Amino acid sequence: MSDSSPSPGTAWSAEKVDPSGAEIEFEYVWHEGSVPPPHHYWFSIKGWTGGNGQIVFVPGYPFEAPPQWVQPFPIAPERAAALKAWVRGQRIVERPWQESPSLMVGGSHRAFSLCRGDRQEQVPTQLSADDARLADELAGQIQALVPETIWRDLRERHAAHVQSCCR
Numbered sequence: 001m002s003d004s005s006p007s008p009g010t011a012w013s014a015e016k017v018d019p020s021g022a023e024i025e026f027e028y029v030w031h032e033g034s035v036p037p038p039h040h041y042w043f044s045i046k047g048w049t050g051g052n053g054q055i056v057f058v059p060g061y062p063f064e065a066p067p068q069w070v071q072p073f074p075i076a077p078e079r080a081a082a083l084k085a086w087v088r089g090q091r092i093v094e095r096p097w098q099e100s101p102s103l104m105v106g107g108s109h110r111a112f113s114l115c116r117g118d119r120q121e122q123v124p125t126q127l128s129a130d131d132a133r134l135a136d137e138l139a140g141q142i143q144a145l146v147p148e149t150i151w152r153d154l155r156e157r158h159a160a161h162v163q164s165c166c167r
Helices: 077-090 129-143 148-165
Strands: 024-031 042-048 052-058 069-074 109-116 119-123
Touching (some): 024 129
Antiparallel strands (some): 024 042, 024 109, 109 119
8 A cells, every 4th residue: 555644653673673673663454355345445554653653444346436535543551562572572574474365355454564573474365263263363463552542433434435435
């Protein structure tokens, strides 16, 4: 995904990396499955554990020219520490993700990109059952970084958008 807004974190540099608990730069993108307009939506959450994040919520398919709602947010230090510890404990950046041999069609899909120090990981979209459960946990960890007040606002805006399209 590409947007013209400033990055929520700064570029990675050797000065930012602490070998015992390096900061994590992340991007998580989730797309609703195949549903009729105006119910489709997608969002991305990106940021870094040493600072801020940003959620971009898009209510609709690209051909509809939907609005984009961009909400920056501070990442609470305790949530950042929990994410860093969990990623390190689960070896998220180092693990050999097991891709699923079968192709899922029509459902929601997601993508993750994580950087810690000089290590970068792109989590495959189609995962084995065990790794899919771990990816679900990763999604929950990242979504929990976004304050509930922002999620509530986005849900309300999306509901109003759907309602306005269905009149």
